[in-house]
Amino acid sequence: MARHVAGPEIERLIQLLAKLPGLGPRSARRAALHLIEKKESLLAPLTRAMEVALEKVGVCSVCGNIDTLDPCTVCRDERRDASVLVVVEGVSDLWALERAGAISARYHVLGGVLSPLDGVGPSDLTIDALVERCRSGEIREVILAVNATVEGQTTAHYVTDQLARLAEEGHEVTVTRLAHGVPVGGELDHLDDGTIAQAMRARTKF
Numbered sequence: 001m002a003r004h005v006a007g008p009e010i011e012r013l014i015q016l017l018a019k020l021p022g023l024g025p026r027s028a029r030r031a032a033l034h035l036i037e038k039k040e041s042l043l044a045p046l047t048r049a050m051e052v053a054l055e056k057v058g059v060c061s062v063c064g065n066i067d068t069l070d071p072c073t074v075c076r077d078e079r080r081d082a083s084v085l086v087v088v089e090g091v092s093d094l095w096a097l098e099r100a101g102a103i104s105a106r107y108h109v110l111g112g113v114l115s116p117l118d119g120v121g122p123s124d125l126t127i128d129a130l131v132e133r134c135r136s137g138e139i140r141e142v143i144l145a146v147n148a149t150v151e152g153q154t155t156a157h158y159v160t161d162q163l164a165r166l167a168e169e170g171h172e173v174t175v176t177r178l179a180h181g182v183p184v185g186g187e188l189d190h191l192d193d194g195t196i197a198q199a200m201r202a203r204t205k206f
Contacts, residue, residue, distance in 0.1 A: 064109030066091050080104045083140040093188040100193040102200035113151040134173050144177040147187045176203040
């Protein structure tokens with residue numbers, strides 16, 4: 001039978017850390033111990049930073065990015081090409097593309113992918129909002145920078161079908177996707193910057 005070697009407060013900290021991606025129970029215990037041992041230099045400033053994040057960080061009402069501003073810093077950047085919209089599954093993918101410096105465009109975060117088995121349908125994503133952004137007439141190209149998974153490609157096809165209907169309204173939008181460099185089953189957040197940049201440069205029509 002496992003024994004608790006720390007008080008409930010520390011156990012609670014370990015349980016919360018274990019919920020973070022990449023941290024299991026053992027890693028969470030090591031992280032908690034390290035934070036407590038570095039209470040003044042690490043735990044205290046981390047706590048303050050998290051309090052600020054809780055108070056000030058929110059979701060951009062335009063693209064779905066996470067920032068302290070609304071619209072976010074990316075949407076406010078007038079140097080970006082407003083005619084190109086990069087569609088990603090999540091914020092981590094947006095950040096990965098920005099880190100690679102592959103393109104200077106606008107973004108749209110879907111909030112996931114279509115997955116009938118998990119009960120995720122079109123209404124659970126921001127696909128309708130994407131169509132409305134394209135309906136404005138300012139956007140000429142939509143780059144589908146979704147992950148090369150079955151769900152990602154299913155989502156890409158669905159989005160393409162929805163955008164194709166805009167042509168009937170006189171809003172012609174070219175839909176492209178990432179090409180060379182992104183392996184099947186690969187996720188953007190796990191790729192190196194050079195691979196992402198190459199995939200963006202070699203995008204093809206969807």
